[in-house]
Amino acid sequence: MTSVAPDNRPLLSVVPDGNRHGSRSYLTCFFRCGNACDKPEPNPTDHAHIRDEITRAVGRRGVLAGGAAGAGALVVGSVLTGEAAAAPLAGDLRRKGVLGTAPFRPVVPNKRDAFTTATGFGHRVVMRWGDAVVSGAPRFDPYRQSVAAAEKQFGYNCDYVGFVPLGADAALLVVNHDYTDENLMFPAGVYTDDEIKRISMVNHGMSIVRLTRASTPGSWRRQELKKAPQNRRIHIRTRFKVTGPAAGDDRLKTTADPTGRVVLGTLNNCAGGMTPWGTVLSGEENFNQYFDKGASEFPAELADSYARYGITGTGTRGWGTVDPRFDLSVEPNEPHRFGWVVEVDPLEPRSTPVKHTMLGRFKHEGANVTVARNGKVVAYMGDDERGDYLYRFVSAKRFSDRKGAAARRHNKTLLTEGTLYVARLTGDGLEDDVHDGTGEWIPLCSDKRSFVDGMSVADVLLFTRLAADKVAPTKMDRPEDVEPNPVNGKVYAALTNNSNRGGSMAVDEANPLSSSMVRANLAAPLTPASGNRNGYVLEMTPTGRDHTARTFTWDLFLVCGDPEAPESYFGGFDKSKVSPISCPDNVAFDSLGNLWISTDGNVLGSNDGVFRVPVAGANRGQVQQFCTVPKGAEACGPLIADRDRSLFVAVQHPGEIAGATFEEPASTWPHTDDFPRPSVVVAYRDR
Numbered sequence: 001m002t003s004v005a006p007d008n009r010p011l012l013s014v015v016p017d018g019n020r021h022g023s024r025s026y027l028t029c030f031f032r033c034g035n036a037c038d039k040p041e042p043n044p045t046d047h048a049h050i051r052d053e054i055t056r057a058v059g060r061r062g063v064l065a066g067g068a069a070g071a072g073a074l075v076v077g078s079v080l081t082g083e084a085a086a087a088p089l090a091g092d093l094r095r096k097g098v099l100g101t102a103p104f105r106p107v108v109p110n111k112r113d114a115f116t117t118a119t120g121f122g123h124r125v126v127m128r129w130g131d132a133v134v135s136g137a138p139r140f141d142p143y144r145q146s147v148a149a150a151e152k153q154f155g156y157n158c159d160y161v162g163f164v165p166l167g168a169d170a171a172l173l174v175v176n177h178d179y180t181d182e183n184l185m186f187p188a189g190v191y192t193d194d195e196i197k198r199i200s201m202v203n204h205g206m207s208i209v210r211l212t213r214a215s216t217p218g219s220w221r222r223q224e225l226k227k228a229p230q231n232r233r234i235h236i237r238t239r240f241k242v243t244g245p246a247a248g249d250d251r252l253k254t255t256a257d258p259t260g261r262v263v264l265g266t267l268n269n270c271a272g273g274m275t276p277w278g279t280v281l282s283g284e285e286n287f288n289q290y291f292d293k294g295a296s297e298f299p300a301e302l303a304d305s306y307a308r309y310g311i312t313g314t315g316t317r318g319w320g321t322v323d324p325r326f327d328l329s330v331e332p333n334e335p336h337r338f339g340w341v342v343e344v345d346p347l348e349p350r351s352t353p354v355k356h357t358m359l360g361r362f363k364h365e366g367a368n369v370t371v372a373r374n375g376k377v378v379a380y381m382g383d384d385e386r387g388d389y390l391y392r393f394v395s396a397k398r399f400s401d402r403k404g405a406a407a408r409r410h411n412k413t414l415l416t417e418g419t420l421y422v423a424r425l426t427g428d429g430l431e432d433d434v435h436d437g438t439g440e441w442i443p444l445c446s447d448k449r450s451f452v453d454g455m456s457v458a459d460v461l462l463f464t465r466l467a468a469d470k471v472a473p474t475k476m477d478r479p480e481d482v483e484p485n486p487v488n489g490k491v492y493a494a495l496t497n498n499s500n501r502g503g504s505m506a507v508d509e510a511n512p513l514s515s516s517m518v519r520a521n522l523a524a525p526l527t528p529a530s531g532n533r534n535g536y537v538l539e540m541t542p543t544g545r546d547h548t549a550r551t552f553t554w555d556l557f558l559v560c561g562d563p564e565a566p567e568s569y570f571g572g573f574d575k576s577k578v579s580p581i582s583c584p585d586n587v588a589f590d591s592l593g594n595l596w597i598s599t600d601g602n603v604l605g606s607n608d609g610v611f612r613v614p615v616a617g618a619n620r621g622q623v624q625q626f627c628t629v630p631k632g633a634e635a636c637g638p639l640i641a642d643r644d645r646s647l648f649v650a651v652q653h654p655g656e657i658a659g660a661t662f663e664e665p666a667s668t669w670p671h672t673d674d675f676p677r678p679s680v681v682v683a684y685r686d687r
Contacts, residue, residue, distance in 0.1 A: 015139045025632060028656050031181045032268075034289030034316050036385070041311050043387035043465070049475040050495065053427045053437070075532055076284035098218070098685055099612070099644045100590035106579045106624040109606030113631045113667045114679055115651065123627075123685035126173065126211065126648070128156050133207050133233050135225050136668045142662070142675065147198050151235055156203040158367065158650035159680045160272035160586075161637040164346050166279040167533055169213040170223065171641070172346045173587040173648070174280045175680055176269035177205050178636075181653060184676060197322045204267055205235040206282060209345045218645030218684030221487040232349045236265035240342060243416045244357035244459040245447045254331050261338045263355055265326075270384065271366030271481050271586055271636075276377070276399060279345045283364030285384055287338035288312075292320035292330035296623045298652055302332055308465050309362075310385075311335050336462055338563055341367045342379070343415065350624055356415045358447060359393050360464035366586075370484040371399045372547040377414050382479030388465065389473045390482060390493060392441060394548050408584060417447040420460070422473040425554055439540065439553035442471045443530045477536070481586045485545065487593025488521040488615060489539040491547075492557070532602060534561035534568070534582040537595075539615070558613070558621070560584055562604055571613070571621020579625040580604050581611050589641045596626075598635035598649065608635045627683060628675075630669035632657040637680075654678060 029036070082291045104118035117123050130153050132141030135151035138144075155177030162174035171358035180200040191199070210228035211220040225231065229583040239261045242252060252260035270285040293313030298306065306312070313328050325334045340355040341364050359367060361382040369379045375398030381391045398405040421441035443451045444467050445460040452460055452467045461465040482493040539557040543549040560582055561568035563575040585600035595613040602608050609628035614620055629635045629651050636650035655667030655676035667676045 006683035012208055025656050025658050027181065027183065027503075027658055027660070028632075028634075028653055030316065031180050031656075032653075033286040034310075035300055036286065036310065037571050039310065041387040042308055043469070043475060045472075045475070047389070047469075047475050047521060048424075048426075050425060050477060053425065053474075071332045071569075082153050082567070099640060100592040100594045102625070102685060103291075104626065105535055106394050106611065107626065109580065109604065109625070109630050110628055111605075111607055111631060112534055112628070113655075113669055115627065115629055115649075115669070117627045117683050118625075120687050121626075121683055122216070122219070122684060123681050123683040124214070124221070126220060126223060126680045126682050127158070127175070127207070127209055128670065128672065128677040129156050129158075129203075131222070132225060132678065133209055134231050137225075142185070142673075144185055145186070145191070145199050147202055150199050150202040151237075152235055153233070154207050155205055155235070156185060156200075157231070157652050158680050159270055159636045159652055161639040161648045161650050161680060162272060162274050162346070163639055163641040163648065164274070164278060164280075165641075166210070171220065173207075173209045173211050173220075173222075173680065174269045174272075174344065175207045175209070175650065176272060176282055177203060177207065178270055178652065179268055179286075180204065181656055183661050184655060184665065185662065186655075193318075195324050197317065197319055199316070201265075201319065201323070202235040202237070204269070205233065205238065205265065206269060206344060207234070208232040208344070208349070216686060218642055218682070220642075220646065220682050225333055230346060230349045232346075234266065234344065234353060236267070237580055238265055239352055240264070240266065241352050241354045242337075242357060244356045244359075244461065245445075248476050249462065251333055251458075251462055253337050254325060254333050254337070256325065266355075267338050268351075269342075270364070270601075273366055273367050273368035273379075273483070275328070275343070275406055275411070276371055277414075278347055279343050279412065281367040281369070281379070282342050282344065283366040283381070284338050284340055284342065284362045285365060287335065287363075289326050290319055291315045291335050292318060293325050295322055296328035296329040298328040298332045305463050305466060306335070308463070309339070335437070336361070339363065340417075341379075343412075343540060345412070347411045357461045358416055358418060358420065359445070360391060360420050360460075361392075361462055362464050364389065364414040365480045365482075367393075368481075368483040370486070370547055374546075374548060375399050376418075376548055378484075378547040379415065379480040380493075381482060382476070382493060384466070384478055385479050386454070387475045388479070389468050389595045390479050391464075391468075392421050392423070394419050394421070394445065413600040420444045420464070420473065424472065425474040437472075437556070438553045439554050441550050441552075444468060458579075467583060480584075483587050483589070485589050485593050485595070485615065487589065487591075489542070489545040489547075490615070491542070491552075492587050492615075493538040493540065493596060494587055494597065495536045495538065496583050497586055533565075534559075535584045536560065536585055537587070537597070557615070558584070558623070561598060569621075571615070572620035573619065573623075578621070579611060580606075580622040581623050581625070583608075585635060588638050588640050590644045592644075595622075595648070596638050596640055598638045600634040600636075607631060608633065610634070610635050610638045630654045631667045632660070632676075633669070633678075634669070645684055649677050649681050649683065651681060 027190040159178040160176040164172040209222040272282040288310040326329040339361040342358040344353040345351045365384040377395045395414045425439040478496040537558040539555040544678040559569040583601040588596045599608040607628045635652040639648040654669040657666035660666035
């Protein structure tokens with residue numbers, strides 16, 4: 001069976017029925033990343049892989065199978081130190097941390113076409129695909145879509161969510177629009193092929209929307225447009241300024257931009273982060289899939305760099321037919337203008353967003369910034385590809401905590417000068433039951449000097465993957481969100497999974513919640529061949545709690561999966577008292593330092609969702625599912641805000657299930673129409 005679009009609506013490819021892995025449909029894999037998992041890993045090196053270190057640890061089944069907290073616990077680095085057993089945080093913080101401290105009965109795994117929260121909590125939809133963002137936006141009508149309308153409406157597939165407070169009763173919501181699914185967006189026979197492509201192009205990007213507080217504490221609603229001067233849509237035709245040492249390089253120059261300093265648009269924006277100076281960072285991820293080869297071959301001298309970034313010239317979207325800059329035979333440098341971290345200032349709606357070359361070019365999941373003890377800012381980043389690396393950036397200048405426009409202007413330059421590093425993780429756990437994880441940050445370049453033989457500063461920043469390959473960092477399993485915890489000073493990295501290193505993906509359709517690639521063989525030991533079944537969460541501690549230090553220790557905080565599986569591990573917490581969790585994607589923290597995890601592609605037979613996990617005290621590692629998202633969707637964000645009374649979740653691609661079309665949807669969530677609409681939800685305590 002294959003999914004075939006109705007007559008007169010182009011289907012970008014023939015897509016197999018069923019799921020590619022876990023709950024992720026072939027459609028999601030096709031539209032989101034161009035079926036990256038079906039292709040060989042673009043990293044050809046034989047560098048050490050995180051799986052080898054972790055497999056040695058989790059393969060000690062007797063160690064992992066312990067029940068109560070601390071019993072048989074896996075220790076990687078300092079996983080069970082005195083800090084882990086510390087007393088709960090101070091009472092004044094506990095009273096403020098509503099979401100962080102509220103007891104709740106975990107949501108039961110389910111396949112409902114609904115956004116389901118724990119008992120005692122409610123939710124409301126804040127923004128939907130097509131809702132008006134700026135003045136003049138027409139009422140959304142799926143049969144009357146246009147480029148002009150889409151440029152003023154909330155884009156498709158919401159991912160990262162940022163929150164900028166504006167006094168006591170207002171805030172700005174900043175949302176990424178990751179990718180489009182033309183099967184679900186367009187009714188058959190209404191639009192031409194070119195119209196579909198052009199409308200889809202402007203549905204990518206970002207939205208900035210002013211919110212106002214609703215009546216229930218923690219709940220928010222969108223502000224009417226006449227009172228929302230900061231509202232803004234950023235799309236494929238928005239001008240971006242290129243900053244940093246690679247700006248103006250010949251390899252960034254195109255026919256439309258002979259300066260190499262101005263780029264139109266941002267693509268495939270995945271995760272992101274808020275800066276201490278009130279701007280938003282957004283990561284350009286699977287940009288490689290948007291480029292076609294066109295009528296002739298691209299230049300031979302670009303073959304190696306194209307290959308390392310998965311740029312084949314067989315783009316699945318056909319954009320080159322409506323915009324020649326996506327035709328590699330016409331504009332071979334255009335791919336070099338994507339794959340960056342972009343910075344947007346929500347407080348200045350007329351400002352020009354920037355692309356920061358100093359943070360390197362790769363498939364950025366996102367970037368998250370903290371201020372180190374010496375005042376320098378440090379950004380942590382992951383390259384979301386099987387077999388690629390973890391990175392960090394340390395600024396040359398120091399953060400100013402002064403008030404006023406001058407200090408803010410200074411802080412907005414901090415990501416243009418500094419040093420870019422890549423991570424190497426090692427361990428010595430071959431002779432005993434304690435695996436001491438250590439790591440170092442290897443410098444790649446500063447804004448003035450390259451540390452990679454044979455490569456200039458611009459070479460390193462434009463082709464960061466190739467530069468990193470030369471210094472032997474550790475290959476990872478899809479390093480996605482990498483965020484510093486503002487309470488304990490540690491850094492948490494979600495390694496979602498590596499689906500090409502798993503066992504059987506077969507699911508018992510008669511009982512989907514009791515079968516999965518893990519449950520199919522619960523007793524089997526984890527080996528390098530069986531791979532990363534459900535994902536890990538790493539916990540990294542900078543030496544001396546100094547984020548500018550060159551060394552760190554790392555702990556295996558979570559080995560996700562079914563609690564009954566021998567390899568799963570939950571920070572030493574009793575495995576009989578946790579929720580199953582699979583495929584950690586994005587992470588966030590509340591004011592107590594609790595870790596909140598959203599998942600993407602659950603392989604345990606349930607919809608994806610969001611989970612709360614304490615990282616310290618007696619409940620360290622107690623994974624509890626707070627909510628699930630509708631059928632076919634993934635949970636994005638999450639964002640903990642409003643002094644921990646609000647949880648924002650972006651519900652991406654609801655109903656993206658093989659065989660679904662606009663006319664025959666697999667979901668109608670949020671149930672305001674007879675077709676699905678990706679939306680942002682805020683959850684809050686309602687009793």
